[in-house]
Amino acid sequence: MAARPIGLRWKLSAAIALVSALVALALSLLVHNAARASMLDSSRDAQDERLEFALRAYDSGGQLVFDARLDDPTLPEPLRRAVVKGKRATYVEERGDGPPLVWAASQVGDQVMSLNGRFADRDRALRRMDQVLRVGSVLVVLSGTALGILIGGQLSRRLRKAAVAARELAGGATEVRVQEAIGRPARDETDELARAVDALADALRKRLEAERRVTADIAHELRTPVTGLVTAAELLPPGRPTELVRNRAQLLRTLIEDVLEVARLDGAAERADEQEVALGEFVRRRVERLDPEAAVEVTREARVRTDPRRLERILGNLLSNARRHGSPPIEVTVQGAVLRIRDHGPGFPQTLLSDGPSRFRTGTTDRARGHGLGLTIAAGQARVLGARLSFRNAQGGGAEAIVWLPAQAETDDGTPGPGSPGPA
Structure with missing residues (x-):
């Protein structure tokens, strides 16, 4: 059993769903990365402000605030190298067990003061935003798929109606018009197809009708002389040649009658007397x-x-x-x-x-x-x-x-x- 072909509706829906999914994924990644970068920059600025306040507190009273440390052994090496060069710097340390750790450090004499924090509130906000993006992406894909089914269904129905009307035309229903069968004009390719099929059907109908009239006229014109020929053959003297002439004349008359009958049947005007x-x-x-x-x-x-x-x-x-x-x-x-x-x-x-x-x-x-x-x-x-x-x-x-x-x-x-x- 041959597999049923996939309809235009489902092909169009699948294409729209795929494009919608790709667009939603790309936009979600862009928004996520941009928001994460912005939140990290904000966290680094906040940590830098806290370090600046801790430095002033240490310079004025020798106190360490905000859990600041001197020469912390867990200080990331890239941040240590930057601070040794005399810079006040921040650093984001990625860890798999939670939000990233945001560091800030500065040189204090021959020591390095540093502090760190996770800023979990920003991480929770980012996770909530990711959840909203996922829900929005699913809604976009579902909406695009529904729109594809709707548009593809309308197009598919119009094409199926056109196909049914075309088959009826091929079966001899000369009064059928594809343009009328597909419904109100939508000013799309289906209307162009319907007009083309109707024009083709009209041209073929006119040509066939002309050929039918010519055939009927020729057969009708031949009927009278052939009838005379059959009558004349009946007057010939008996013999084998006469029998051959009569048989051929009779065959010719039968052929002409058959041609006339075919022409009448082609005209689609015959009605049954039931x-x-x-x-x-x-x-x-x-x-x-x-x-x-x-x-x-x-x-x-x-x-x-x-x-x-x-x-x-x-x-x-x-x-x-x-x-x-x-x-x-x-x-x-x-x-x-x-x-x-x-x-x-x-x-x-x-x-x-x-x-x-x-x-x-x-x-x-x-x-x-x-x-x-x-x-x-x-x-x-x-x-x-x-x-x-x-x-x-x-x-x-x-x-x-x-x-x-x-x-x-x-x-x-x-x-x-x-x-x-x-x-x-």
Whole structure:
């Protein structure tokens, strides 16, 4: 089973969350370092002021205040070297067991006076600020993620609506407009995409309609002379040449009628004249007349509402295709509202299975055996009925065409039969 692709919403949300986390981390580090440096500078200034007061007290009375010490053995070596040079200096000693130790020292005669302190209040303030920064960073990331989900969700919904509308257009729903399907204009790339798809659909529709009119006009203009040709052929004297002329003239007339029918079906103006029929009995009678050698099996009877004339046309074309391009026996099965026609020939070509029926292409190398309109007409008539026609190669060999009728059928025992068309 293929993994489900990650949607645009989640990709956008993840990107915003990552950027938000990086920005929050960078800002938190900058604020922390700047605040820590400022607090340490303040602590060093405070310690230096205390040392200055301790020096004045020692000079005036020889007293050591603020826990000041002379020649403290724990005095950090870098601070000692700075003081020996005659400087009054401060030093921050980092320790892992708590706040840093802040030193201040100065030369007093041949001795060094020093004092130190931790300034825990500033360390607590820094820790509280770090906690606030962490909470703020989490809120920023969550807010950015929520914003990404909101924006990505809106964009994803608009793109999905555009995809659904485009699929409907591809399925023949010429009245669908992608611009209307995605909702109110947002003045973004989805609107540009919708306008482009609508423009493309309009251009293709106009081109197909022009081709359909040309095809219908040519077939209509040919109908009269071909009818005259068929009539004239009937007047020829009996003989083998006459029989060949009559057969070819009849084939030409059939081709023209098929082309006209395809043109009408392409126009999407055909409407079904529905009647209620018992599908199993209907198929049995029509098969006896269309192809008496085909075997009919009704596994479950169903009464459906359909157009008998169009359904007979579908059945006849599928039987004709099975007889021409398949091998006997030909089996017709009725199972509720599902009709199956199977032969035992080489099966459907891969191009038909992947692309569907195509006019003027039989799927066989012997182009003289047909003009490829039979399955095209069957598919068009099924579309008018609201049915679905699917093709597959049966297990064990042979081609199988399946007609899924859309009606809510009732079986012969009164239980609900299959409803809308489904997969084979």
